[in-house]
Amino acid sequence: MQFMLLFSRQGKLRLQKWYVPLSDKEKKKITRELVQTVLARKPKMCSFLEWRDLKIVYKRYASLYFCCAIEDQDNELITLEIIHRYVELLDKYFGSVCELDIIFNFEKAYFILDEFLLGGEAQETSKKNVLKAIEQADLLQETLILTAEHPLISIL
Amino acid sequence: MPAPIRLRELIRTIRTARTQAEEREMIQKECAAIRSSFREEDNTYRCRNVAKLLYMHMLGYPAHFGQLECLKLIASQKFTDKRIGYLGAMLLLDERQDVHLLMTNCIKNDLNHSTQYVQGLALCTLGCMGSSEMCRDLAGEVEKLLKTSNSYLRKKAALCAVHVIRKVPELMEMFLPATKNLLSEKNHGVLHTSVVLLTEMCERSPDMLSHFRKNEKLVPQLVRILKNLIMSGYSPEHDVSGISDPFLQVRILRLLRILGKGDDDSSEAMNDILAQVATNTETSKNVGNAILYETVLTIMDIKSESGLRVLAINILGRFLLNNDKNIRYVALTSLLKTVQTDHNAVQRHRSTIVDCLKDLDVSIKRRAMELSFALVNGNNIRGMMKELLYFLDSCDPDFKADCASGIFLAAEKYAPSKRWHIDTIMRVLTTAGSYVRDDSVPNLIQLITNSVEMHAYTVQRLYKALLDDISQQPLVQVASWCIGEYGDLLVSGQCEEEEPIQVSEDEVLDVLEGLLVSNLSTPVTRGYSLTAIMKLSTRFSSLNRIKKVVSIYGSSIDVELQQRAVEYNALFKKYDHMRSALLERMPIMEKTATNGPAEIVQTNGETDSTILDTKHLPNITQPASQANDLLDLLGGNDVVPVIQTTVPTKPASAGGELLDLLGDLSLTGGPTPTPAPSVPMSQPPFLLDGLTSQPLFNDIAAVIPPMTAYNKNGLKIEFTFERSNPNPNIAVITIHATNSTEAEMTEFVFQAAVPKTFQLQLLSPSSNVVPALNQGSVTQVIRVLNPQKQQLRMRIKLTYTHKGSPVQDLAEVNNFPPQSWQ
Numbered sequence: 016m017q018f019m020l021l022f023s024r025q026g027k028l029r030l031q032k033w034y035v036p037l038s039d040k041e042k043k044k045i046t047r048e049l050v051q052t053v054l055a056r057k058p059k060m061c062s063f064l065e066w067r068d069l070k071i072v073y074k075r076y077a078s079l080y081f082c083c084a085i086e087d088q089d090n091e092l093i094t095l096e097i098i099h100r101y102v103e104l105l106d107k108y109f110g111s112v113c114e115l116d117i118i119f120n121f122e123k124a125y126f127i128l129d130e131f132l133l134g135g136e137a138q139e140t141s142k143k144n145v146l147k148a149i150e151q152a153d154l155l156q157e158t159l160i161l162t163a164e165h166p167l168i169s170i171l
Numbered sequence: 172m173p174a175p176i177r178l179r180e181l182i183r184t185i186r187t188a189r190t191q192a193e194e195r196e197m198i199q200k201e202c203a204a205i206r207s208s209f210r211e212e213d214n215t216y217r218c219r220n221v222a223k224l225l226y227m228h229m230l231g232y233p234a235h236f237g238q239l240e241c242l243k244l245i246a247s248q249k250f251t252d253k254r255i256g257y258l259g260a261m262l263l264l265d266e267r268q269d270v271h272l273l274m275t276n277c278i279k280n281d282l283n284h285s286t287q288y289v290q291g292l293a294l295c296t297l298g299c300m301g302s303s304e305m306c307r308d309l310a311g312e313v314e315k316l317l318k319t320s321n322s323y324l325r326k327k328a329a330l331c332a333v334h335v336i337r338k339v340p341e342l343m344e345m346f347l348p349a350t351k352n353l354l355s356e357k358n359h360g361v362l363h364t365s366v367v368l369l370t371e372m373c374e375r376s377p378d379m380l381s382h383f384r385k386n387e388k389l390v391p392q393l394v395r396i397l398k399n400l401i402m403s404g405y406s407p408e409h410d411v412s413g414i415s416d417p418f419l420q421v422r423i424l425r426l427l428r429i430l431g432k433g434d435d436d437s438s439e440a441m442n443d444i445l446a447q448v449a450t451n452t453e454t455s456k457n458v459g460n461a462i463l464y465e466t467v468l469t470i471m472d473i474k475s476e477s478g479l480r481v482l483a484i485n486i487l488g489r490f491l492l493n494n495d496k497n498i499r500y501v502a503l504t505s506l507l508k509t510v511q512t513d514h515n516a517v518q519r520h521r522s523t524i525v526d527c528l529k530d531l532d533v534s535i536k537r538r539a540m541e542l543s544f545a546l547v548n549g550n551n552i553r554g555m556m557k558e559l560l561y562f563l564d565s566c567d568p569d570f571k572a573d574c575a576s577g578i579f580l581a582a583e584k585y586a587p588s589k590r591w592h593i594d595t596i597m598r599v600l601t602t603a604g605s606y607v608r609d610d611s612v613p614n615l616i617q618l619i620t621n622s623v624e625m626h627a628y629t630v631q632r633l634y635k636a637l638l639d640d641i642s643q644q645p646l647v648q649v650a651s652w653c654i655g656e657y658g659d660l661l662v663s664g665q666c667e668e669e670e671p672i673q674v675s676e677d678e679v680l681d682v683l684e685g686l687l688v689s690n691l692s693t694p695v696t697r698g699y700s701l702t703a704i705m706k707l708s709t710r711f712s713s714l715n716r717i718k719k720v721v722s723i724y725g726s727s728i729d730v731e732l733q734q735r736a737v738e739y740n741a742l743f744k745k746y747d748h749m750r751s752a753l754l755e756r757m758p759i760m761e762k763t764a765t766n767g768p769a770e771i772v773q774t775n776g777e778t779d780s781t782i783l784d785t786k787h788l789p790n791i792t793q794p795a796s797q798a799n800d801l802l803d804l805l806g807g808n809d810v811v812p813v814i815q816t817t818v819p820t821k822p823a824s825a826g827g828e829l830l831d832l833l834g835d836l837s838l839t840g841g842p843t844p845t846p847a848p849s850v851p852m853s854q855p856p857f858l859l860d861g862l863t864s865q866p867l868f869n870d871i872a873a874v875i876p877p878m879t880a881y882n883k884n885g886l887k888i889e890f891t892f893e894r895s896n897p898n899p900n901i902a903v904i905t906i907h908a909t910n911s912t913e914a915e916m917t918e919f920v921f922q923a924a925v926p927k928t929f930q931l932q933l934l935s936p937s938s939n940v941v942p943a944l945n946q947g948s949v950t951q952v953i954r955v956l957n958p959q960k961q962q963l964r965m966r967i968k969l970t971y972t973h974k975g976s977p978v979q980d981l982a983e984v985n986n987f988p989p990q991s992w993q
Binding site for chain 2: 028029033043063064091092100133136137138139155
């Protein structure tokens with residue numbers, strides 16, 4: 016996978032994970048164009064499209080579009096499963112996840128993604144293991160808080 | 172200083188902004204606060220500030236002043252700091268930034284941290300965005316972690332190694348020992364990432380690939396793992412809709428594909444498991460289909476037995492009928508890849524593919540169109556063309572150009588009859604006329620010219636189309652060209668194929684003049700119609716009207732039009748004696764496969780193409796350059812008419828008696844002539860191959876002695892020989908005709924015929940006047956293909972005019988030197 020973007024129906028970016036080195040300007044350009052292209056698609060159309068020299072796999076979950084750019088030799092159908100798995104993870108973590116959860120807890124969304132994918136490939140195929148790792152890491156975060164505030168309140 | 176506002180608070184505040192300007196103001200205020208906080212080196216809230224910065228960065232605002240802060244966070248001992256710091260690094264610090272190298276040391280330390288989650292952070296960051304320098308520095312650490320027994324770290328290290336290899340391929344060797352027992356892991360995460368690592372290594376290095384095939388016996392291991400996945404019972408941890416770890420299955424199948432490609436043994440070893448997966452996988456959900464898809468790709472790529480391949484194509488066929496459009500899309504893509512190799516198997520699904528032309532999705536339609544064109548052949552051409560023409564009618568404009576070109580190509584290759592071909596072209600021009608590619612116009616003109624017996628029908632249909640609609644430029648251009656050429660046929664009502672229409676010369680000229688004045692016509696179209704009008708001056712009788720039109724445009728603002736009109740005017744006035752010659756019917760044009768000038772042989776003047784037209788071209792060399800200009804004006808840039816011996820073949824009667832034609836030209840290169848009378852157009856005539864790549868005369872000319880072929884009544888014809896270098900079966904003969912009498916021989920034409928087993932090609936003569944008293948000679952080149960190396964025999968026919976009376980003679984040439992045909 017080269018990158019993954021999450022954006023709303025209005026085209027607002029909610030998450031961007033890039034696995035290839037590109038300048039900020041290029042990233043912005045790609046994002047803008049791709050968001051426009053995907054939003055222009057009608058609901059009956061299939062989830063794959065060719066864009067530049069990449070294959071784009073996208074799926075809409077409620078008000079959020081999940082969009083991945085994969086390479087020629089990658090399997091589009093399994094990428095749909097990867098997207099679905101990520102949504103399931105978010106759902107389990109936040110409890111019936113909605114767009115607002117991702118907006119207000121974007122850093123957590125990234126952490127979860129980074130426990131599921133690494134360098135664009137899946138590192139863990141067991142849902143349970145991913146969630147367990149996140150849980151442990153969250154705990155670790157909280158035990159190292161040094162402020163006077165309530166230990167369970169996040170420093171952020 | 173009060174604590175900086177919390178992240179969630181900021182997000183909430185920013186979201187209340189009602190305008191872009193308001194948002195920008197809030198952001199600027201907060202950025203200022205953050206900046207001063209950074210300046211104060213506040214450790215406590217650095218993490219919070221960077222997190223806020225990352226949020227603002229996602230909204231599109233600059234955040235570069237936070238880069239160094241991320242580094243400080245990474246170096247901190249607090250886990251929260253590290254988490255946000257590494258996240259910030261991944262978002263803000265890609266390898267293009269100078270500061271990113273400063274991370275290297277931190278990452279190195281964290282790779283050796285006591286807490287696995289910290290190690291995990293470091294591995295993740297390195298594996299996502301590590302630059303080549305960083306990878307070089309830290310590869311050793313990654314390799315170490317690849318050998319750890321901690322599966323949490325091992326799986327991350329494997330993917331990190333993949334990234335390192337991608338960035339610095341030379342380091343691949345270093346990871347080889349660590350891969351030794353990766354596949355004996357039970358942990359699926361490690362298995363999955365290991366397969367990815369092995370895939371990367373095998374893809375990049377053929378040495379690695381053969382190493383893994385032979386030494387490591389990778390294939391049996393993978394087969395075993397895959398088998399376990401399929402056979403084992405329900406495993407809740409890895410189950411997706413009843414399938415056990417589909418991600419791992421798909422990756423294993425992909426690695427098997429690489430291992431089996433081009434290798435018989437490996438392919439055989441995986442045959443069974445592939446068949447098993449193909450038949451046992453549940454297809455009701457996307458997951459199962461994803462596995463089947465990967466399986467099909469693997470089967471098609473390796474050296475699988477034919478039964479397996481048919482199974483794969485049938486799976487794709489079933490995909491085509493699936494309700495899920497994603498599956499249909501994927502099926503069409505795969506079929507497109509396999510249509511060349513497994514053509515017959517794919518043909519079986521042709522009707523389903525054609526149905527996909529009616530799909531709503533643009534990508535599916537495009538794929539179906541490409542696949543349909545790939546499947547067209549001589550047997551299904553009529554049916555397929557019907558579907559494709561219907562598609563052309565109703566498809567999006569983006570498709571029309573490609574579809575039209577595809578239809579033309581297919582029609583050219585497989586047209587069952589001339590009439591059908593012309594009808595198809597007409598249909599395309601009238602439905603998608605404006606989308607047809609520019610180069611189609613000359614191609615079509617050439618096609619129409621060469622379909623001699625259809626001229627009347629074609630021009631009639633085109634004329635009727637013009638009456639309906641003059642907006643589609645390619646159609647208009649072809650139509651006006653044809654009317655210019657065959658206007659006489661149109662007016663005389665000669666059409667056999669359909670009911671001839673009654674149209675007068677004036678009506679035709681009305682239409683053409685209408686084109687000239689219409690706003691819809693482009694300058695190119697106007698050029699075509701003006702030239703067409705001019706050509707009609709030799710075919711119609713209403714000269715005055717034509718003269719008037721031509722002279723009007725002599726003062727046209729359009730320079731091209733003006734030039735043409737002026738030149739045509741000149742034709743009427745000063746060069747009227749040449750007009751009929753110049754505006755002659757076009758001879759059959761030879762299509763050049765590559766449109767390159769190398770294959771075109773320019774000629775000047777005469778040829779006795781008796782089949783083509785009844786008018787004999789005058790033997791004047793003077794207007795030759797003007798003739799060429801005329802051709803340039805008419806023909807467009809791509810097709811240059813080669814006035815040559817490209818006449819349709821007549822079956823040679825036994826014994827090779829003299830044919831009226833100049834020889835049997837099977838231009839497709841095979842020894843047997845094609846039965847179709849049309850000149851094959853898609854391949855360069857093989858006899859001309861020698862011309863393009865070799866100079867006509869090569870150095871071994873001296874080897875074969877010249878001979879006198881004919882010597883009678885003062886006319887002597889000598890043959891000199893060369894061997895064509897690229898093809899030793901071709902003998903190149905140059906005839907030299909000399910005239911020893913006192914009067915010159917004019918209108919000299921040399922013809923030759925050879926027995927059936929030979930093929931002959933006659934190039935154009937240097938001139939058709941043999942000067943008297945041996946003062947010069949006429950030369951002409953003959954190329955004879957003699958694949959069976961039989962004794963060369965030739966019958967020649969000479970016609971010329973001598974002292975006012977025509978002379979004709981036949982002769983046999985049998986005295987060819989043996990070297991010329993051995």
